[in-house]
Amino acid sequence: MSTTTTKRPGPATGEVVLEAHDLVKDFRGKRAGLRRTRFRAVDHVSLALRTGQVTALVGQSGSGKSTVGRLLARLVPATSGEILLRGRPVTATHGRRFVEYTSTVQMTLQDPFASLNPVHRISHVLERSLRIHGHAATAEEVEHQSLELLRRVNLTPPERYLHRFPHELSGGERQRVSFARALAAQPQVLLADEPVSMLDVTIRKEILDLLADLRRTEDLAVLYITHDLGSARAYSDDTVVMYHGQVVERGPSHEVIDDPQHEYTRRLLAAAPNPRRRLDAR
Numbered sequence: 001m002s003t004t005t006t007k008r009p010g011p012a013t014g015e016v017v018l019e020a021h022d023l024v025k026d027f028r029g030k031r032a033g034l035r036r037t038r039f040r041a042v043d044h045v046s047l048a049l050r051t052g053q054v055t056a057l058v059g060q061s062g063s064g065k066s067t068v069g070r071l072l073a074r075l076v077p078a079t080s081g082e083i084l085l086r087g088r089p090v091t092a093t094h095g096r097r098f099v100e101y102t103s104t105v106q107m108t109l110q111d112p113f114a115s116l117n118p119v120h121r122i123s124h125v126l127e128r129s130l131r132i133h134g135h136a137a138t139a140e141e142v143e144h145q146s147l148e149l150l151r152r153v154n155l156t157p158p159e160r161y162l163h164r165f166p167h168e169l170s171g172g173e174r175q176r177v178s179f180a181r182a183l184a185a186q187p188q189v190l191l192a193d194e195p196v197s198m199l200d201v202t203i204r205k206e207i208l209d210l211l212a213d214l215r216r217t218e219d220l221a222v223l224y225i226t227h228d229l230g231s232a233r234a235y236s237d238d239t240v241v242m243y244h245g246q247v248v249e250r251g252p253s254h255e256v257i258d259d260p261q262h263e264y265t266r267r268l269l270a271a272a273p274n275p276r277r278r279l280d281a282r
């Protein structure tokens with residue numbers, strides 16, 4: 001078996017790879033009297049992710065963004081609605097088809113420290129992903145591909161990072177390891193849930209630049225979940241705005257953010273910190 005990484009042929013750039021139709025997610029709330037209340041976190045949300053494109057999912061805290069991400073990653077079951085992968089309904093909840101789906105659709109989380117097991121070295125994190133998704137079998141392949149993955153996320157020289165523990169890395173480096181772990185699955189879709197919100201502002205741009213590079217070099221369809229409209233404008237092709245579980249506005253990012261049509265998007269923009277505002281006032 002060759003030790004070079006061969007990427008599965010994916011859909012052409014711009015082609016829809018993952019779609020959500022009318023997704024609904026209800027959570028059970030507190031018990032009120034004898035009955036449990038229901039809380040609708042995601043309310044008939046539809047969206048399409050295209051190869052080589054970044055779609056930003058924006059909205060205030062609690063609007064349902066992460067739940068949409070978790071539904072698409074199949075980490076939680078939908079109450080109703082449908083997910084289509086390359087046009088085919090996704091139904092498997094376990095077994096080979098489910099593993100195939102999780103190889104194709106990977107998610108990274110806001111807090112890479114919480115998502116990386118502190119007792120395992122980075123080598124173990126990458127090896128596990130490579131083996132689960134069947135992209136390396138021998139120890140030699142695992143090492144070769146792990147080093148290559150670290151290079152792809154600009155953790156260089158990779159030998160310096162491979163045998164470290166998560167606590168020996170900075171927040172930005174940990175987020176890069178999360179991306180490397182996701183790439184080990186050779187995904188076609190990356191669901192990036194607030195990838196920079198826990199990072200120092202100086203590191204945010206580096207990580208978002210990396211995400212933009214990966215979208216190009218790996219031809220990924222990216223869902224960029226954020227409450228930061230400025231970075232959505234700079235780093236995404238399309239923006240979908242959520243409010244109270246519903247999509248209230250969507251379109252090319254420059255249109256949605258420069259000329260918002262919905263009152264909620266306008267309010268969201270007005271609430272965002274704008275460093276130029278103070279300069280202009282001088």
Ligand SMILES: Nc1ncnc2c1ncn2[C@@H]1O[C@H](COP(=O)(O)OP(=O)(O)OP(=O)(O)O)[C@@H](O)[C@H]1O
Pocket residue numbers: 027028039041059060061062063064065066067068227
């Ligand atoms: N497992 C759960 N059980 C009950 N309620 C939940 C669960 N997960 C999320 N919720 C609720 O669903 C709503 C949407 O949560 P979600 O995390 O999707 O919002 P969000 O827009 O991603 O917010 P943030 O930007 O703060 O992460 C919130 O009111 C949240 O409390």
